[in-house]
Amino acid sequence: MSLSCGFVGLPNVGKSTIFNVIMKKVVAESSNYPFCTIEPNKGSVPIKDDRLNNLSKIENSAKVIFPTLECVDIAGLVKGASKGDGLGNKFLSHIRQIDLIVHVVRCFDSEEIIHVHGKVDPVFDVDLINTELVFADIEVLEKWIKKNKALKTKEIDWAKSYLKHINENKSLDQFKEDNKDKNTEEIMSWLKSIGILSVLPRFYVANMSEDEIKNGNKYFEELKAAYPNEVVIPIAAKLEEELMSMPDDDYREMLREFGVKKIGLDFVLSTAYKFLGLESFFTVGPKEARGWTIKKGYKAPEAAGVIHTDFRDGFICAEVISYEEFISCEGYVPAKEKGKIRKEGKDYVVSDGDVCNFRFNVLKKPK
Structure with missing residues (x-):
């Protein structure tokens, strides 16, 4: 999977603190000034799964080998980024290369850590981005339409329709509803291919202080109230960073003492x-128990191909x-x-949690 x-x-x-904790080491510089991250930091991260x-x-x-996910730490955007302010064009180009936006929002007060707008206001911050x-x-869209205005294709209609839609400040869900008689998945895929950012799926991470992570705070409540239909996950990134050098069991126990029932970054x-529409199937034996990442809807030969192309090409x-029956x-x-x-x-569609063993022939490759 390359998602x-x-x-x-x-x-x-x-953002960089969260990335460092996810990677279990200091990869991204985390400093008290804007743009300490310029080039994106990337890493492959295990998705912990107790089933394995x-x-x-x-x-x-x-041994146990967890499935992985590619994560990217992208430099902070500022007001005017779409016009190139604060290296905006460069940072926006980095966002166009990802498949999912994890929007990190500041929900903590600190006199030591400056806020680019002078005050903590998570709803304002989200709206700005x-x-x-x-x-x-x-x-x-305007540039693409101007360049391709002579075309008589479905793509030109899609571009004009979506441009009209966002100029009217309508939501992505409303666009999909208005176009439910069309192949919206194809439209979304095409819009993403030309660099449209607002079609990317996203959820929000509310970064809170360790003293408030257990019971929440006003900033977290304001964010949830402003976006009632969105996923908002509370975490205490600084706390998890301070504890990340501990052995995993001690790390989890210490977080529980702070009232954290589930590790924020695992969540x-x-x-x-x-x-991202990803699922895991498992292979298990004396050498290893391993999780493999597939897209939801993969058929058995496609899933086998994730292990090795020979498994797919010679699939029997x-x-x-199922995991439960196992x-x-x-x-x-x-x-x-x-x-x-x-x-x-x-034709079998592999389900999340399936424990699989593939039978295949090794095909002779032409000389």
């Missing part, structure tokens, strides 16, 4: 995984059992003895 999520927001909201740990225990696997993305889209990553069948049977051998292992063909 990626990017951490986007104003300067000094905690459970499979590993049953089969006594020597979203407005800059729309302004950038308007410019891209952020699993949410990103779902927003998939031996499949756990209930307490292992592969008992499951097989009970007749719970199914043989599925090339």
